[in-house]
Amino acid sequence: MAVFTPVSLQDLSSWIDQFPLGKVSAVKGISSGIENSNFFITTEAGEYVLTIFENLNFEQLPFYLKLMRHLADHGVLVPAPVANRDGELVVPLHGKPAAIVSKLEGSSQMQPQAVHCAAVGQMLAKMHLAGNSFPLFQKNLRASDWWHLTVPKVLPFISDDLQHLLRAEIHFQDAFEASAVYKALPRGPVHADLFRNNVMFSGEQLTGFFDFYFAGCDTWLFDVAVTVNDWCIDVATGVLDSSRVVAMLNAYHAVRPFSREESSAWQPLLRAAALRFWLSRLYDYYQPRDAEMLTPHDPAHFERILRLRESQSVPPLPVTQ
Ligand SMILES: Nc1ncnc2c1ncn2[C@@H]1O[C@H](COP(=O)(O)OP(=O)(O)OP(=O)(O)O)[C@@H](O)[C@H]1O
Numbered sequence: 001m002a003v004f005t006p007v008s009l010q011d012l013s014s015w016i017d018q019f020p021l022g023k024v025s026a027v028k029g030i031s032s033g034i035e036n037s038n039f040f041i042t043t044e045a046g047e048y049v050l051t052i053f054e055n056l057n058f059e060q061l062p063f064y065l066k067l068m069r070h071l072a073d074h075g076v077l078v079p080a081p082v083a084n085r086d087g088e089l090v091v092p093l094h095g096k097p098a099a100i101v102s103k104l105e106g107s108s109q110m111q112p113q114a115v116h117c118a119a120v121g122q123m124l125a126k127m128h129l130a131g132n133s134f135p136l137f138q139k140n141l142r143a144s145d146w147w148h149l150t151v152p153k154v155l156p157f158i159s160d161d162l163q164h165l166l167r168a169e170i171h172f173q174d175a176f177e178a179s180a181v182y183k184a185l186p187r188g189p190v191h192a193d194l195f196r197n198n199v200m201f202s203g204e205q206l207t208g209f210f211d212f213y214f215a216g217c218d219t220w221l222f223d224v225a226v227t228v229n230d231w232c233i234d235v236a237t238g239v240l241d242s243s244r245v246v247a248m249l250n251a252y253h254a255v256r257p258f259s260r261e262e263s264s265a266w267q268p269l270l271r272a273a274a275l276r277f278w279l280s281r282l283y284d285y286y287q288p289r290d291a292e293m294l295t296p297h298d299p300a301h302f303e304r305i306l307r308l309r310e311s312q313s314v315p316p317l318p319v320t321q
């Protein structure tokens, strides 16, 4: 359903000439995805993904595309954007911004085992280190400034009990962000939405991270927390599965060792990561963008996760002896 802007082979026949890819012989709309119009295209140079951006504009997009290009150039498995003959990664198509990136092999692993979690943890740490030398800055646009703007928009729709939970967690996170521990956390470009449906695997082999359009600069540990909260849980209950958590954290730590401050920040950031997606899901549920055909994600899933991360101890981060 999610091709908002149709593209035909004829539309691409001369448009593609600006890229070093030869002629296009096939274009096929991709049905999953709710943000953008995506197509697999077959060119003389191979298979690629064409994205027409429906919400992000020409000013916002270079951060994401240049970050992907930078990471790909540093050996991180992500789709590599293709520049046109003027060196542009984002170009107009049907009046909207568009980009071509390399196609990742494989499919999403929706029932991950420890081996998949370890592969994700290792690549995530490589991504954070490689991002260190990326020169552009954009803040995480779904961080605490956004939480403060969004909470008043959802409060009128939710029960007293949920209002209390939401207000109390915001209060806790505000205090935590003012702490010396938080300020000492290492940070840089993060993916910020590294759910199972944004990673490709061929069997046990990770082939890439994609969908970088929530990326921004934030603490690296927040990125780890978002990832653990989706990859290492029992999906029905949100309870953490220790063996998958340990596999992911150990693999990450082997590439980029966690600091002492990060150990203290771990549980608060698992809570922050749960809050971020509870809030965005509440917002999408009560303030849908357009009626469209979209089924909003269930906010209660992250409400459950938030309550669990508040009330239960979590497997600690590994420490270097
Ligand atoms: N580089 C890529 N290589 C292979 N497949 C891709 C690539 N990019 C996107 N896809 C496929 O297209 C689908 C939709 O992409 P994506 O998840 O980025 O959609 P979206 O609408 O931009 O975002 P959202 O996940 O928020 O709905 C993915 O599930 C994946 O199957």
Ligand SMILES: N[C@@H](CCO)C(=O)O
Residues within 6 Å of the ligand: 193, 195, 277, 280, 281, 297
């Ligand atoms: N990963 C988000 C969707 C936006 O990418 C969620 O599950 O709420």
